Amino acid sequence: xxxxxxxxxxxxxxxxxxxxxxxxxxxxxxxxxxxxxxxxxxxxxxxxxxxxxxxxxxxxxxxxxxxxxxxxxxxxxxxxxxxxxxxxxxxxxxxxxxxxxxxxxxxxxxxxxxxxxxxxxxxxxxxxxxxxxxxxxxxxxxxxxxxxxxxxxxxxxxxxxxxxxxxxxxxxxxxxxxxxxxxxxxxxxxxxxxxxxxxxxxxxxxxxxxxxxxxxxxxxxxxxxxxxxxxxxxxxxxxxxxxxxxxxxxxxxxxxxxxxxxxxxxxxxxxxxxxxxxxxxxxxxxxxxxxxxxxxxxxxxxxxxxxxxxxxxxxx
Amino acid sequence: xxxxxxxxxxxxxxxxxxxxxxxxxxxxxxxxxxxxxxxxxxxxxxxxxxxxxxxxxxxxxxxxxxxxxxxxxxxxxxxxxxxxxxxxxxxxxxxxxxxxxxxxxxxxxxxxxxxxxxxxxxxxxxxxxxxxxxxxxxxxxxxxxxxxxxxxxxxxxxxxxxxxxxxxxxxxxxxxxxxxxxxxxxxxxxxxxxxxxxxxxxxxxxxxxxxxxxxxxxxxxxxxxxxxxxxxxxxxxxxxxxxxxxxxxxxxxxxxxxxxxxxxxxxxxxxxxxxxxxxxxxxxxxxxxxxxxxxxxxxxxxxxxxxxxxxxxxxxxxxxxxxxxxxxxxxxxxxxxxxxxxxxxxxxxxxxxxxxxxxxxxxxxxxxxxxxxxxxxxxxxxxxxxxxxxxxxxxxxxxxxxxxxxxxxxxxxxxxxxxxxxxxxxxxxxxxxxxxxxx
Numbered sequence: 001x002x003x004x005x006x007x008x009x010x011x012x013x014x015x016x017x018x019x020x021x022x023x024x025x026x027x028x029x030x031x032x033x034x035x036x037x038x039x040x041x042x043x044x045x046x047x048x049x050x051x052x053x054x055x056x057x058x059x060x061x062x063x064x065x066x067x068x069x070x071x072x073x074x075x076x077x078x079x080x081x082x083x084x085x086x087x088x089x090x091x092x093x094x095x096x097x098x099x100x101x102x103x104x105x106x107x108x109x110x111x112x113x114x115x116x117x118x119x120x121x122x123x124x125x126x127x128x129x130x131x132x133x134x135x136x137x138x139x140x141x142x143x144x145x146x147x148x149x150x151x152x153x154x155x156x157x158x159x160x161x162x163x164x165x166x167x168x169x170x171x172x173x174x175x176x177x178x179x180x181x182x183x184x185x186x187x188x189x190x191x192x193x194x195x196x197x198x199x200x201x202x203x204x205x206x207x208x209x210x211x212x213x214x215x216x217x218x219x220x221x222x223x224x225x226x227x228x229x230x231x232x233x234x235x236x237x238x239x240x241x242x243x244x245x246x247x248x249x250x251x252x253x254x255x256x257x258x259x260x261x262x263x264x265x266x267x268x269x270x271x272x273x274x275x276x277x278x279x280x281x282x283x284x285x286x287x288x289x290x291x292x293x294x295x296x297x298x299x300x301x302x303x304x305x306x307x308x309x310x311x312x313x314x315x316x
Numbered sequence: 317x318x319x320x321x322x323x324x325x326x327x328x329x330x331x332x333x334x335x336x337x338x339x340x341x342x343x344x345x346x347x348x349x350x351x352x353x354x355x356x357x358x359x360x361x362x363x364x365x366x367x368x369x370x371x372x373x374x375x376x377x378x379x380x381x382x383x384x385x386x387x388x389x390x391x392x393x394x395x396x397x398x399x400x401x402x403x404x405x406x407x408x409x410x411x412x413x414x415x416x417x418x419x420x421x422x423x424x425x426x427x428x429x430x431x432x433x434x435x436x437x438x439x440x441x442x443x444x445x446x447x448x449x450x451x452x453x454x455x456x457x458x459x460x461x462x463x464x465x466x467x468x469x470x471x472x473x474x475x476x477x478x479x480x481x482x483x484x485x486x487x488x489x490x491x492x493x494x495x496x497x498x499x500x501x502x503x504x505x506x507x508x509x510x511x512x513x514x515x516x517x518x519x520x521x522x523x524x525x526x527x528x529x530x531x532x533x534x535x536x537x538x539x540x541x542x543x544x545x546x547x548x549x550x551x552x553x554x555x556x557x558x559x560x561x562x563x564x565x566x567x568x569x570x571x572x573x574x575x576x577x578x579x580x581x582x583x584x585x586x587x588x589x590x591x592x593x594x595x596x597x598x599x600x601x602x603x604x605x606x607x608x609x610x611x612x613x614x615x616x617x618x619x620x621x622x623x624x625x626x627x628x629x630x631x632x633x634x635x636x637x638x639x640x641x642x643x644x645x646x647x648x649x650x651x652x653x654x655x656x657x658x659x660x661x662x663x664x665x666x667x668x669x670x671x672x673x674x675x676x677x678x679x680x681x682x683x684x685x686x687x688x689x690x691x692x693x694x695x696x697x698x699x700x701x702x703x704x705x706x707x708x709x710x711x712x713x714x715x716x717x718x719x720x721x722x723x724x725x726x727x728x729x730x731x732x733x734x735x736x737x738x739x740x741x742x743x744x745x746x747x748x749x750x751x752x753x754x755x
Contacts, residue, residue, distance in 0.1 A: 093682055101682060108674035124318040126672050147675025174463045175677065295689070 079209040080161055082259065083140070087163035090141025091171050099255045100143055100205065103289060106298040107204055107233055107309055108147050110287055114311040115200055118229050127152030135198040135223060137188050138206030142168035146178045148202075156182045156198070158191060188219035200229040204309070207234045207272075208265045214275045221279035226316040230281050233289075233309035237266035241306045269304050281312040319669040323678075324427035326475055328467070329484075330434045333414050340373055340415060345615040346536045348509045348543075349410040352521070352651035356743025357658040358406060361416075365424065369416035370408055376537040377403045378521050382606065383724070385525035385709065387717045388577035390724030391605045398598035398731070399738045404521070405651070407534045407542060433471040438480065438493040440465045440635055465635045465679075479679040480636045481664070483657075486626060488642035494633055500626035500645070503706060505529050506552035507544055507623055507648055511616035512567065514539050514609040522608040523649075524571060525709040525720075530649050531570050533608050540615060543567065544648055552620050560614045571608045579724075581605045598731045623647055625703055631692060632684035639664055644695050647706045655743055656695055663690050694746045701748060 089095035112128065115121070121128040130152035136145040139157030141164055149155045149172075159165050165185040172178040184191075188203075201224045203216070210216045217232075224230050235245050242263050249255045267275075273283045287300045289307035327334070353361075361367040381404055384391035396404045421428060464476040482490030491498070505528070512533075518541050522533040529546030536542045545567075547555070555563060566574075581604035626645040631638045640657030664687050671683040708720060727734055739745040 093680075105671075105674045105676065112674065126319050126322050146677075150672075150675035150677070 076209065076211045082257075084161045084163050086257065087141070087161065087167055090143065090164070090167050096257055097141070097143070099249070100140075102296070103298050103307075104143055104147070106289055106300055107144070110300055110309050110311070111148075111202065111231055112151065114231070114285055115229055118311075118313065119199070125152075129153035132199045133197075134200045134202060135191070135196070137201065137203040137220065137223075138209070139168060139183070140164050142172055142178075142181065142183070144202065144204055145181050145183075146172060146175070149178045149181050153200075154180070156184065156196075158184050158186050158188070160185065160187050188216065188223060192219050192222040196223060197225045198223055198228065199225055200231065202231045204231070204233040205235075207232055207267060208261060210265075213267060213272075214278065217275045217279040217281070221276075221281050221314060224281070224314040226314055228314050230276070230312045230314060231309065232272065232276070232312075233307070234272070235261065235266045235307055236305055237263065237268050237271075238305050241266060244306050269308055269310070272310055276310070276312050280315055282315055283310050283312040285311045317665070317669050319672045320665070321426050323668075324429075326429050326431060326477065328431045328433065328435055328469060328475075330432055330470075331414075332432075333411065334418060334430055334432060340411060342374070345513075346374060346511045346540050346542065347409045347411055348511050348616045348619055350407050350534065350536060350542045351410055351413060351654040352405050352407050352534060353413075353658075354405050354652075354655045354741065354743040355401065355403065357655050360658055360662045363662075364420060366416050366420035369419045370412055373412040373415070374409065374537040375412065376407045376519075376535045378405060378407065378519050378535050379403050380520040380600075381523070382520060382608075383523045383525075384579050384605070385717075385720060385724070386527060386574070386576035387721065388579045389717060389721030390728070391579040391581075392724050392728040392734075393600040393603045393605075394734065394738055395598070395600035395603070396738075398600055399735050399742075401742070404738065404742065407521075407536050409536070431469055431471075431473065431475070433469040433473070435467055435484075435489050435493070436470050437468045438465060438490065438636075439468075478635065478677065479668075479684075482636065482638040482642045483640050483661075484642055486624075486641045486645045488638065490636065491628055491638055491642050494636045496628045496630055496633070496638065498626050498628050500624060502622065502624040503647060504548060505546045505623050506549045506620050507546045508552050508555050508618055508620050509542065509544050510614060510618045511536065512541050512543055512564070512611045513613050513615045514541060515612055516609060518609050520606075520608075522571065524608075526570060526575050527712050528710075530709065531567075532649075532651075533571060534651075541609075541611075543611075545570070546623065546647075546649065549622070556618045556620050563618070564611050564614055567611045571611070578607065579605050598734050600734070601729050601731065625699060627696065627699060631688040632681060634681050635679035637664065637684050637687065643691075644699060646699050647702050649705060650702055650741060652698055652702065652741070656698060659694070659743065660687075660691050663687055697747055 086096050090097055093101045112123070115132070116123045116128050119132060121130075121132075128151055129148065132153045134148055134153040134155050136142075136148065136155060136157045139145045139159050140161075142157055145155050145157040145168065157165075157168055159168070162185045165183045168181075168183050172181045172183070201220045203220055207213050207216055220230050220232070235241050245261055245266075246263055250258045250260060269286060273286075276283055286304060287309055288302060288304040289298050289309065290301040290303050291298050358367060361370065379396040379402060381394040382391060383394075394404060396402055464478060465480050467475045467477065467480065469475070480490060480494075482488050482494070484490055507529075517539055518533070518535040521535065524531050526547075528548050528551065531543070531545040534542045534544070545555070555566070558566075624645060625647065628638055628643045631643050639660035641653065643660065644656060646653045646656065667683065667687045667690075668678050670686075671678055676683050708716070727737060736745070736748070740748050
């Protein structure tokens with residue numbers, strides 16, 4: 001009861017802010033959990049059209065119909081097309097995915113640390129995830145899935161882009177340690193329908209590309225066994241993140257193709273914690289990723305103002 | 317390290333010392349091929365459990381060092397207590413180091429195989445994206461897909477590996493086969509090495525820079541010392557062929573009054589222009605110049621080696637990494653060469669462990685590049701420093717001699733500088749000056 005009124009207040013505050021500063025601050029989804037929001041079009045940041053619409057019963061049923069026709073409900077089509085175009089470059093460490101390759105060891109360090117502690121695994125073992133079922137949601141070319149498999153986990157990687165799954169499969173077959181990964185071209189929602197369950201569910205650098213983060217988190221939660229782990233990493237919707245992740249990374253340094261990220265799609269840590277809580281996931285730990293331009297390396301830090309990662313557990 | 321003990325290792329080396337059981341007779345006089353290991357290297361050996369084997373054989377710790385040149389204008393004395401340590405280094409015969417590492421390896425639990433042959437060829441195909449459904453691919457299939465490197469040995473065997481470490485010395489075959497380019501030049505100097513005997517024990521390392529090159533006298537244990545004398549090639553071959561007594565005479569001459577006078581010690585009473593620099597003075601700043609112990613006789617054959625500087629432009633490529641002399645060869649004047657190599661080995665093993673902790677493929681370039689980023693700058697700086705010394709000391713030119721004398725005095729009396737030099741030479745400090753960028 002209490003949390004509902006707080007979230008309503010938060011939603012009201014955010015709507016007031018959006019009124020002042022249309023283009024930069026668009027409210028994504030804050031509303032009562034019983035009312036489903038229409039997915040906001042990713043490419044049009046137009047203050048006139050972007051206003052949180054409270055669904056009438058009509059819209060609500062329309063959305064339900066969409067679900068029954070099994071269109072990927074939490075994904076944006078424009079986003080899928082973007083990734084499909086550069087699918088061949090996934091494993092080119094110098095290509096457009098270079099920043100992700102550079103970030104990989106750092107996010108794996110956080111995942112290793114939190115999962116070993118949660119599942120009481122030996123942190124000094126070379127294969128600490130032996131016996132764990134992990135799903136990598138939005139696995140892309142398998143950059144995260146492969147190291148997880150090498151650490152002993154039984155990995156399932158899913159992605160909505162067919163080309164990505166093909167590339168991931170080919171690359172994983174090159175090493176006997178990773179050829180056991182199960183790759184499927186599907187969505188989290190479909191996997192939920194198949195009633196799959198995993199010890200750990202990881203959605204790294206995915207939620208910012210998704211139309212309905214709340215639905216996405218609900219799907220992730222449904223895939224997690226009770227007392228299991230959910231790990232999400234994304235970019236903070238802060239002014240600093242706009243300056244670094246969008247202006248610097250896309251326009252100045254050309255690390256990422258222009259348009260890879262939409263600032264309005266970013267989530268703040270508070271928002272993420274809230275929607276995860278509504279999906280029965282308690283966030284236990286959070287850390288930030290910080291890039292050192294002199295050494296070219298990423299490291300874990302307390303600074304969550306740009307990139308951050310959250311670890312939560314599914315309460316029963 | 318627990319993270320790496322599941323890795324299987326193949327050692328390809330045709331050195332006969334690896335084959336037979338290593339038995340070093342204690343009565344043998346010391347072999348002239350020795351290395352001076354720094355405290356950093358000693359720590360590394362202790363970490364891997366190999367130092368206990370070194371201690372079972374002859375080894376000589378030293379805590380004092382004196383460096384001067386033929387002009388007699390200055391000298392520097394170093395003492396381990398200047399940096400609150402007990403030793404500056406330890407001189408160990410190479411055969412002792414080999415056998416200790418071999419014993420350590422044999423007594424550690426991990427999968428290892430020794431191949432006593434030479435590498436004839438190495439191949440690594442580019443990654444292919446061929447579509448083939450193979451549930452348990454064989455090593456050959458993995459090689460053809462570009463996932464493993466294939467090595468052919470001189471005895472006809474073939475091996476497949478995820479990572480090839482080239483630790484095969486200055487004339488590295490791995491470096492050649494992998495196509496790494498090198499930069500470098502030969503010093504027009506050869507080093508003549510031998511073991512000598514004194515009437516009493518020696519606990520100090522002595523180095524005197526002569527016009528043609530430095531002569532170093534290093535304690536090796538009991539009453540023996542090791543000589544490393546750098547000079548031009550013609551003189552080196554003369555020294556090698558002359559009779560023993562004559563050679564001992566010219567050795568003593570070179571260490572004592574040859575080529576120039578003894579430097580004068582500055583006694584504490586006289587005017588000391590460095591008094592305001594001194595701050596917290598080092599113990600050795602007050603020590604006087606001493607003449608090294610006299611050589612009584614030669615105790616081994618004389619060996620001659622050419623000297624050069626060589627540096628591989630890159631240390632890593634896909635599935636191949638170079639360490640030690642294969643990556644860099646330096647002038648022996650500061651006894652740093654083998655220590656740089658052990659530093660490489662220590663860093664590489666740590667980087668591999670860190671990679672395994674996050675599920676990386678140990679042969680991938682992005683992981684290996686971390687090793688290169690850590691070692692290359694440090695190695696290059698050390699090479700530059702040593703090369704600088706080599707060049708600075710090979711010119712007999714009045715103003716330069718005075719500059720060198722000033723450098724000796726500076727190092728002797730400016731305590732923070734001396735401490736910095738000792739830390740750097742001991743391997744405790746990566747770079748000569750605390751440059752913030754590289755830390």
